[in-house]
Amino acid sequence: MRVESPIVVALGGNAISRPDQLGDIPQQFENTRRTARHLADLIESGGQVLITHGNGPQVGHVLRCVELAARELYRLPLEVCGAYTQGGMGYMIAQCLRNELRSRGIDRDVTAVITSVEVDPADPAFQNPTKPIGSFYRKDKAEELAREYGWKLVSIPRQGYRRVVPSPLPKAIVEIELIRRLAQAGELLVVAGGGGIPVVRDAEGNYRGIEAVIDKDRTAGLLAAAVQAATLLIVTNVDRVALNYQQPNERPIERMTTSQAQQYLAQGHFPAGSMGPKIEAAVDFLENSQRPDAAAVICGLEKMIEALERRSGTWIVTDHSPTA
Amino acid sequence: MRVESPIVVALGGNAISRPDQLGDIPQQFENTRRTARHLADLIESGGQVLITHGNGPQVGHVLRCVELAARELYRLPLEVCGAYTQGGMGYMIAQCLRNELRSRGIDRDVTAVITSVEVDPADPAFQNPTKPIGSFYRKDKAEELAREYGWKLVSIPRQGYRRVVPSPLPKAIVEIELIRRLAQAGELLVVAGGGGIPVVRDAEGNYRGIEAVIDKDRTAGLLAAAVQAATLLIVTNVDRVALNYQQPNERPIERMTTSQAQQYLAQGHFPAGSMGPKIEAAVDFLENSQRPDAAAVICGLEKMIEALERRSGTWIVTDHSPTA
Numbered sequence: 084m085r086v087e088s089p090i091v092v093a094l095g096g097n098a099i100s101r102p103d104q105l106g107d108i109p110q111q112f113e114n115t116r117r118t119a120r121h122l123a124d125l126i127e128s129g130g131q132v133l134i135t136h137g138n139g140p141q142v143g144h145v146l147r148c149v150e151l152a153a154r155e156l157y158r159l160p161l162e163v164c165g166a167y168t169q170g171g172m173g174y175m176i177a178q179c180l181r182n183e184l185r186s187r188g189i190d191r192d193v194t195a196v197i198t199s200v201e202v203d204p205a206d207p208a209f210q211n212p213t214k215p216i217g218s219f220y221r222k223d224k225a226e227e228l229a230r231e232y233g234w235k236l237v238s239i240p241r242q243g244y245r246r247v248v249p250s251p252l253p254k255a256i257v258e259i260e261l262i263r264r265l266a267q268a269g270e271l272l273v274v275a276g277g278g279g280i281p282v283v284r285d286a287e288g289n290y291r292g293i294e295a296v297i298d299k300d301r302t303a304g305l306l307a308a309a310v311q312a313a314t315l316l317i318v319t320n321v322d323r324v325a326l327n328y329q330q331p332n333e334r335p336i337e338r339m340t341t342s343q344a345q346q347y348l349a350q351g352h353f354p355a356g357s358m359g360p361k362i363e364a365a366v367d368f369l370e371n372s373q374r375p376d377a378a379a380v381i382c383g384l385e386k387m388i389e390a391l392e393r394r395s396g397t398w399i400v401t402d403h404s405p406t407a
Numbered sequence: 408m409r410v411e412s413p414i415v416v417a418l419g420g421n422a423i424s425r426p427d428q429l430g431d432i433p434q435q436f437e438n439t440r441r442t443a444r445h446l447a448d449l450i451e452s453g454g455q456v457l458i459t460h461g462n463g464p465q466v467g468h469v470l471r472c473v474e475l476a477a478r479e480l481y482r483l484p485l486e487v488c489g490a491y492t493q494g495g496m497g498y499m500i501a502q503c504l505r506n507e508l509r510s511r512g513i514d515r516d517v518t519a520v521i522t523s524v525e526v527d528p529a530d531p532a533f534q535n536p537t538k539p540i541g542s543f544y545r546k547d548k549a550e551e552l553a554r555e556y557g558w559k560l561v562s563i564p565r566q567g568y569r570r571v572v573p574s575p576l577p578k579a580i581v582e583i584e585l586i587r588r589l590a591q592a593g594e595l596l597v598v599a600g601g602g603g604i605p606v607v608r609d610a611e612g613n614y615r616g617i618e619a620v621i622d623k624d625r626t627a628g629l630l631a632a633a634v635q636a637a638t639l640l641i642v643t644n645v646d647r648v649a650l651n652y653q654q655p656n657e658r659p660i661e662r663m664t665t666s667q668a669q670q671y672l673a674q675g676h677f678p679a680g681s682m683g684p685k686i687e688a689a690v691d692f693l694e695n696s697q698r699p700d701a702a703a704v705i706c707g708l709e710k711m712i713e714a715l716e717r718r719s720g721t722w723i724v725t726d727h728s729p730t731a
Binding site: 105106107108144145147148149151152155156157158159160163166167168169170171173174175177178181182185186192194195196197199257258260261265270280282287288289290291292 | 429430431432468469471472473475476479480481482483484487490491492493494495497498499501502505506509510516518519520521523581582584585589594604606611612613614615616
């Protein structure tokens with residue numbers, strides 16, 4: 084297998100919370116222990132992994148708790164909810180992976196680092212919030228929330244109204260220098276959970292949080308380029324990216340170049356809410372990577388090693404890749 | 408001033424949440440910005456600080472949110488609530504300090520590390536939970552919670568029933584190797600918030616979380632010894648420790664040895680809920696420190712530099728200190 088280091092592994096929601104479960108903490112731990120076994124396989128095979136992860140169900144839970152308690156208790160801004168989940172999920176992932184490695188006789192530290200990610204206040208996403216989060220509301224409550232907090236809510240057929248927030252592109256990882264140094268020193272880290280805590284720089288140059296959600300795959304792409312990763316491994320709930328997904332003429336892709344990927348994107352093969360950001364993250368990583376051998380691989384959780392050995396997953400490489 | 412490095416700074420609750428405020432996130436940020444100015448003064452004076460902090464009001468807020476949402480949403484175990492606050496408060500403290508330093512032309516990273524702290528499952532605290540947390544309940548609700556979750560609740564005169572949890576002593580900081588290495592390399596870190604996420608090792612040697620709260624000053628003492636800190640600076644809401652506190656014969660202490668401190672402790676000068684753990688943490692640090700020049704200093708937030716210059720605060724040193 085490909086053992087150049089580091090490999091940035093972006094874990095999808097299903098690595099920790101499964102859509103068919105209530106998703107409480109014992110279940111999240113059970114899923115994370117299973118995920119840790121796959122990550123440990125990768126590490127045992129020589130992979131120097133740097134882990135990042137989504138937080139959709141968890142941040143939704145925090146938001147809904149805060150919402151239900153809002154008559155009595157102060158609210159948490161969205162970016163602080165994200166920071167909370169980085170703490171909780173970072174703790175869980177680091178603990179499960181450390182335990183799994185130790186049970187195999189590998190005594191290595193795994194550490195979660197709280198990570199902020201800078202976005203551009205002029206990002207068009209702030210004019211056009213599209214990312215749905217939190218609870219569903221009835222129309223009257225939705226109108227009240229829009230009035231009281233300036234939220235934008237959209238009507239979702241048969242489910243009610245839901246808040247939408249901006250999903251700007253990540254520009255820079257605030258803690259990147261330390262993360263890069265530690266990753267290059269072989270440290271196992273969990274970073275930028277949930278796409279990172281979104282921050283902007285104000286007129287004085289100070290960082291401050293902003294209510295937004297950053298796509299975790301886009302942040303993973305930025306992270307992979309910043310640490311000069313050989314591979315960005317985007318772990319999801321399908322084994323391969325497909326053209327004409329879920330249609331009679333569906334065709335899985337084993338390998339494509341960034342040009343092909345962009346062409347398929349333009350043709351609408353990869354929807355915005357699901358495969359689109361993963362492909363964009365892959366292309367973005369490859370265009371910003373200084374390594375001609377860089378590759379982005381999209382694969383299932385159970386297939387990480389097979390995918391690195393090119394027996395599963397979808398490989399995306401630059402047009403000028405030695406193996407293009 | 409004393410500039411040997413590192414200095415472990417243990418921030419009390421009032422550095423972030425003030426008892427006279429509602430304590431919402433904008434207020435916490437405002438308080439933290441003020442705290443960051445004092446920390447930046449210390450850093451500008453040459454102090455290599457390693458920051459830890461309490462989380463009482465914040466973890467109480469999470470617990471109460473979860474409680475109020477419990478009919479509809481899954482609960483978070485106490486240690487996961489602690490991990491959440493490490494994420495949120497670590498983000499806040501690191502951001503405020505980074506901004507303050509930058510505004511002074513000091514371009515340094517400040518990073519929060521999620522930190523677990525091992526406790527002994529045989530610690531007598533598990534047989535005798537004493538630390539009150541979360542909401543107050545009426546008697547019938549208290550009985551229901553005791554039945555349903557096995558909680559221990561105690562009656563508090565005129566306020567109702569409240570859950571009490573074990574407060575075991577910290578034994579080891581799980582992430583200590585990385586923290587020590589980074590602190591020695593001059594990195595500014597926020598670690599072990601709220602005393603650390605309490606974990607035990609099970610029969611197989613695996614770490615797992617346990618419902619408990621670790622005193623943040625005791626963890627700060629352990630941390631200070633582990634990183635071979637010159638100074639443990641415990642920041643609180645009084646300028647000096649006092650004998651006969653709040654009595655007519657109150658007498659502030661400028662300086663004491665560990666023997667004197669233990670004698671005063673035995674005489675009941677330092678109550679368990681307030682100054683007691685700070686003195687115990689100081690003694691514990693000094694007894695475990697390998698530096699003969701080590702000192703623990705208890706002081707007010709605004710007086711950190713004066714205290715290090717011996718113009719404020721209470722200094723605690725070993726009996727065999729060169730300056731004892």
